[in-house]
Amino acid sequence: MSEVRVRIAPSPSGNLHVGTARTALFNYLFAKKNNGKFVLRIEDTDAERTSQEYVDNIFDSLKALGLNWDEGPDVGGNYGPYTQSERFDIYPKYIQELLDKGFAYECFCTPEELEAEKEEATANKKAYVYSKKCENLTDEEKAKLRAEGRKPAIRFNVAKAQKAFHESSILKFDDLVKGELQMDTNLIGDFVIMKSNGAPTYNYAVVIDDALMKITHVIRGEDHISNTYKQILIFEALGFEVPRFGHLGMILAPDRSKLSKRHGATAVSDFVEQGYLTEALVNFVALLGWAPSDGEEVKPVDAIAADFRIGEISSSNSIFEYDKLRWMNSHYIKMLPMDTLKEMLKPYLTRYDLTELSDEQFTKMVEITREPLTLLSDITEAVPYFFGQDVEIDPEVQTEVLDLEESQKVLNDFVEKAQTWEWTEENLHNKLEEFRGTWKEQGIKPKATMWAIRAAVSGRTRGADMVGLLEVLGKERTIHRAQKSCKVAK
RNA sequence: GCCCCCAUCGUCUAGAGGCCUAGGACAACACCCUUUCACGGUGUAGACAGCGAUUCGAAUUCGCUUGGGGGUACCA
DSSP states (O other): OOOOEEEEOOOSSSSOBHHHHHHHHHHHHHHHHTTOEEEEOBOOOOGGGOOHHHHHHHHHHHHHTTOOOSBBTTTBOTTOOOBGGGGTTTHHHHHHHHHHHTSEEEEOOOHHHHHHHHHHHHHTTOOOOOOOTTTTOOHHHHHHHHHTTOOOEEEEOHHHHHHHHOSSSEEEEEETTTEEEEEEGGGSOOOEEEOTTSOBOHHHHHHHHHHHTTOOEEEEEGGGHHHHHHHHHHHHHTTOOOOEEEEEOOEEOTTSSBOOGGGSOOBHHHHHHTTOOHHHHHHHHHTSSOOOTTSOOOOOHHHHHHHOOGGGSOOSOEEOOHHHHHHHHHHHHHHSOHHHHHHHHGGGOTTSOGGGSOHHHHHHHHHHHSTTOSSGGGHHHHOGGGSSSSOOOOHHHIIIIITSHHHHHHHHHHHHHHTTSOOSHHHHHHHHHHHHHHHHHTTOOHHHHHHHHHHHHHSSSSOSOHHHHHHHHOHHHHHHHHHHTOSSOO
16 A cells, blocks of 8 residues: 555644644544654645745644644655645646646636626526536637637536546545545536636645645545535546545534634634643544543543544534633643743743742742642732732732631731741641641631631632742741731731 | 535543443532642433334434534635
8 A cells, every 4th residue: 555645734824723733633643543644735825815924823833732744845845845835837737738638628707797697596596506608619709708808717627527437427435534425516516726817726726736745645624525526526637546535523612603713712822822731732632523442531642643543533523612621731731740830831920020939939839839720821820929028918808817806816826936937848837737726726727727827928718738838938928928917016 | 595514411422233221521510538729539410303214122224304514706
């Protein structure tokens, strides 16, 4: 069997969408599983809608996800160039071949004429199919139209190709994920393969590129199913080997509509910015339509690739549920090595003066605050009380905890006793326990005791482990803050 | 309108005629653990869209209906 070659061909008209990322992932997994090659091709035929900024975003996002390509615009390869706009000199040659073989013809119809045909079809409740009115234009007629200044587009002759290669008008193909798919070619109008301005259309350019790049398997979204029939016909008309196709269900938003910006993040780079780990994103997206054979859902890409079976991908659409992604993300954050986590957290701590903390203190702070993080960005709101001499007290905490008489008693006592404590983790742990004990004897619950201290030093009732917190704050600052919360000056 | 695809808990899914009184994960809820919050642990609730057909037997096969998605461009 020849080498498996798959590709991802994004159009740089926006940042890399998670849907595209999933398609890229499945192509990547298929390539890895079959020891094949994964090719990246940029489809920027439509110059108006594309930009270099998006190309860069696509590169960066794919790399961040770990979906490294074997051939592409930046790394090159034997079948380049890998950017469609750089391939424009390739396309006319095959157009000519199609013209010569009679599988294509010039069309001089104006947009108005075409529009009229469509309206008529709608009025008659029929599927719109191009009338083929330009199919048999004589040379004189063409010359006349040209003289009028009309520039022809080139259309593909569907019926001719169908008859040349198939007995029935029903065109079938065996889809890698959906099984046998079919379509009546009589319902496919002769479509344009080269615009009147000389630019190739999508359906034509992909075929040429896929054929020339020796792509063996085309794995893409099911929104391309209707294109597949057209493409198969072109492959055949040009004598190219038709690749296998596999169509994936779409990713939908929770409201079952197309996943768009109003639902939250949609671009990979948005997710990264919000504090998602690309490992979590990849893992999550792999689970949309595919299930691991051992039921173990959390696993790295390599393990997924080894277990990947394209025939077992679900053929239905799936909804992008942020909840599970968040769970996955928290899981991956927990697995992060301390040093890595520290570095990844820094971009979310820019509002604080990190020089206030020694590396040791910073490490400790992260250790005691990392547990509940769902997103890396959660760290921002989790640590304000580690900085500055004073701390902002939440108004509710003030009235419901600090203003309590028992809290005041505890705090006054704490300020006095803490002066004498040796400020080490072990000792603090013991002293705190002892401290809770003495107040318990006086009828104040350990919980209330701890809350009072926590509230005074952090301004909150929830947060990091107490011992660690006091350790990072240091003796002087802890007592300072505790004292400030005492109503009666000592 | 026309064409195509899809259909198991709220969500992602396991399930390829008897193993299914349908399994797992996320979310929800309850309890436990606990110096707060969290983490963790245990448990509860929750689905085969409907109707026909085939069969001794159907979530699994077929048809229809309904619902959802996609395509209908000189966009990609």
